[in-house]
Each structure stands twice: as structure tokens, then as C-alpha cells.
Amino acid sequence: TVGTRTMDEGGLGYDMWSGSERNIIQDYLKNLPINKESDTAIELIKKLLLSNAKVPKSNGEIDLILIRINKLIELGDFENAKSLIDLVNKKDNQEILIKQTEINLSLNNFDLVCSDVEINRTKYKKNLFWRKVEIFCQILNGETNKANLALSLLKEEKNFNDQSFLKIIDSLVYKEEINNESLDDLSLLNLAMTRIANINIKESYILKEDPLLLSMIYRMPNVPIKLRIEAIEKSKKLLNLPTETIEEIYNSYDVKEKDKTISLDDNILLGFETQAILFQMAIAEDNKEKKA
Numbered sequence: 001t002v003g004t005r006t007m008d009e010g011g012l013g014y015d016m017w018s019g020s021e022r023n024i025i026q027d028y029l030k031n032l033p034i035n036k037e038s039d040t041a042i043e044l045i046k047k048l049l050l051s052n053a054k055v056p057k058s059n060g061e062i063d064l065i066l067i068r069i070n071k072l073i074e075l076g077d078f079e080n081a082k083s084l085i086d087l088v089n090k091k092d093n094q095e096i097l098i099k100q101t102e103i104n105l106s107l108n109n110f111d112l113v114c115s116d117v118e119i120n121r122t123k124y125k126k127n128l129f130w131r132k133v134e135i136f137c138q139i140l141n142g143e144t145n146k147a148n149l150a151l152s153l154l155k156e157e158k159n160f161n162d163q164s165f166l167k168i169i170d171s172l173v174y175k176e177e178i179n180n181e182s183l184d185d186l187s188l189l190n191l192a193m194t195r196i197a198n199i200n201i202k203e204s205y206i207l208k209e210d211p212l213l214l215s216m217i218y219r220m221p222n223v224p225i226k227l228r229i230e231a232i233e234k235s236k237k238l239l240n241l242p243t244e245t246i247e248e249i250y251n252s253y254d255v256k257e258k259d260k261t262i263s264l265d266d267n268i269l270l271g272f273e274t275q276a277i278l279f280q281m282a283i284a285e286d287n288k289e290k291k292a
Contacts, residue, residue, distance in 0.1 A: 002065070002087040003052030011051035022056040022064070029067045034074055042075060050080055069099055076211040076235060078103050094124050101133065105188045106212040108195075108219070110140060128160055129189075136193055139172050147173065164190050171197045188212060195220050207231060218249065225252050 005011035017025055029049070035041035049068045065088050072081035085100050097120055104112040114137035121130035131154050138147035151169060154160055167178050168190055180202045186194070191213070194201060203224040207217065217223055218231035228249050 003050050003084070005047065005050045005052060012047055012053070013051070014053055016051060016053050017055045020055075025055055026064055026067055029064070029071060032071065034071075045071070046075065046077060046080065049075075050084065066093070066095055066099075069096065073099070073103070073211060076215070078107060078212075078215065094120075094127065098129060102188050102212055105192050106216045108192070108216075110137075110192075113137065114140065128154065128157060128162075132162070132165055132189060135169065136189060139169070140196070144173060162187075162190075165193075168193045168197055168199060171199055188216065191216055191220070195222055198222055200224075201227065203227065207234065209234065211235060219245075225249065228252075 003011060032045065032048075034045065049071050055064065065084065069081050069084055072078075072084065082100070082103055085096060085103075088096065097116075101113055101117075104110070113133065117130060117134045117137050121134045124130055131150065135147050135150050135154070138144075138150065147169075151166075155166075164183055164186055167182070170176055171178050172193060178199060180200055183190075183194070183199070183201065184205070185208075191201075199222060201220070201223045203226060205223075205227060207214065207227065207230060214231045214235040218228045218235065220228070223231075232246060232249060
């Protein structure tokens with residue numbers, strides 16, 4: 001099976017699965033637990049997932065690749081997931097194409113999201129995902145008439161029931177304000193559209209434990225600062241967040257006088273915003289030991 005690391009590049013060796021049955025390898029990787037608290041364990045799992053190795057062939061050759069891609073996403077390693085996707089012939093595998101699109105949505109790579117969307121929509125006509133992505137891309141490219149026509153046809157589909165998508169599209173096209181209280185459990189596509197439409201996400205929005213969603217949320221200016229801090233705290237162990245990004249978001253939190261009653265000496269965890277409060281207090285602290 002393809003991989004980005006040979007043994008010379010830190011991989012585990014081409015024969016690492018020698019003597020193992022393919023279905024056992026797939027079950028093992030699919031059920032492999034992710035220890036988010038151990039950097040060593042995370043690095044070892046990445047090495048396992050990225051190693052170029054020989055495995056027994058089967059009719060579902062691509063299944064093993066998809067399992068590895070999903071595990072890398074679970075680890076928050078989107079760049080290596082993208083690198084693995086680039087090595088395979090994904091033209092005939094819709095699941096991998098969707099994963100590729102979701103990664104690019106999460107990273108705001110809209111040019112890549114839109115590059116082959118017409119081809120994918122034509123090829124996978126039954127999947128409404130591609131039609132929704134294409135409508136979004138048409139709006140981004142200023143093709144409003146095409147988007148309106150495609151939207152009219154989409155509404156006629158019996159299986160279409162994404163009301164959040166319709167509300168956000170209306171806001172994008174007609175610049176209408178919408179009630180954000182009705183926006184819950186949004187897909188990556190719908191979240192990306194709220195950013196473009198400048199729709200504020202409500203503070204009570206419940207975050208999923210999904211690295212792709214967390215990666216998108218913490219960078220979105222239309223998301224309340226408390227939610228962005230929560231996304232950072234939930235994803236710290238997985239995502240390689242730039243220090244300056246964390247500092248910028250922590251410094252954006254409005255620390256009230258009552259918040260300053262928290263002591264730097266206390267071992268506390270009052271909520272995700274506590275980390276931002278302690279960060280700002282530490283920056284302002286004159287005592288070097290407490291500042292550390």
C-alpha cells in the first residue's frame with residue numbers, strides 16, 4: 001500500500017505487515033485507539049499510518065487507504081492526510097474525494113474545493129453534497145444566475161432537507177440577516193458559508209469533537225471568542241497551532257474585573273475561557289516565577 005515514508009525516511013519498513021491478513025490489518029487500523037495525551041504515541045501512530053508497506057491484495061484495495069486517511073484526520077494531521085490522498089488514484093472513489101473536499105473546506109482552501117466540483121457533480125449525480133458545493137462555488141465566483149437555477153433544481157429533490165443550507169445561501173445571495181438561533185449542528189460546508197456571509201454563530205453553539213470542525217472554528221472571525229477558545233483547548237493536543245494564533249485569540253477575550261479574582265497559584269479549571277484569563281494575567285504579572 002502506498003505511503004509517504006519509506007524506511008530510510010522514518011517509516012516502519014516495507015515488510016512490516018508480512019504474514020498478516022488484510023482484513024485483520026484493516027480491523028486493527030480502524031479500531032486503533034488515539035492517545036491524545038501522548039506526543040510519543042501520536043508520532044508512532046503517524047509513522048504507522050504513513051509508512052509505505054506491502055499488504056495482501058484484495059478487491060477493496062482503496063479501503064485501507066481510506067481507513068488511514070480517516071485516522072490521520074482523527075489525529076488532526078490534515079497535511080499528511082492530503083499527502084496520502086495525493087498518492088492514490090482517487091478519481092473513482094467518491095469517499096476519498098469527499099474527504100479531500102472536507103479537508104480543504106476546513107483549511108479555507110476554497111480554490112481547491114471548487115477546482116473539480118463540476119466534474120464530481122456530473123459523475124456522482126445522486127449525491128447532493130456535490131450540488132451544494134457547486135452552488136457555493138458559483139456564488140463565490142459571482143455566477144449568481146447559475147447558482148439560483150441550480151438551487152431551484154436542488155429544492156425539487158425529494159431527499160433534500162438541509163434548511164440551514166437554504167437560509168445561509170439566501171443570506172449570501174440577498175445579503176439578508178438571518179436568525180442564528182436556528183443554526184445548529186452545521187456541516188463543514190454550511191460553516192464555511194457562514195464565514196463568507198458574515199453570519200455570527202451563536203455563543204451557545206455546541207462543538208463536535210471533530211478535528212476538521214475544530215480547525216475551522218478557531219479561525220473563524222464570525223464565531224464568539226469563547227467558542228474559538230473552546231475549539232483551541234479541545235484541539236491543542238492534535239492540531240499544530242502556531243503560538244501567535246493562540247496568543248491572538250487568548251488576547252481577544254475581554255477579561256472582566258471579576259475574572260481577575262482568579263489566582264495564578266490556584267490549580268483550577270473553571271471553563272475553557274479560564275485559559276485565556278490566566279494567559280492575560282500571566283502576561284501582566286511582574287513576578288517572574290508566577291509569570292512562568
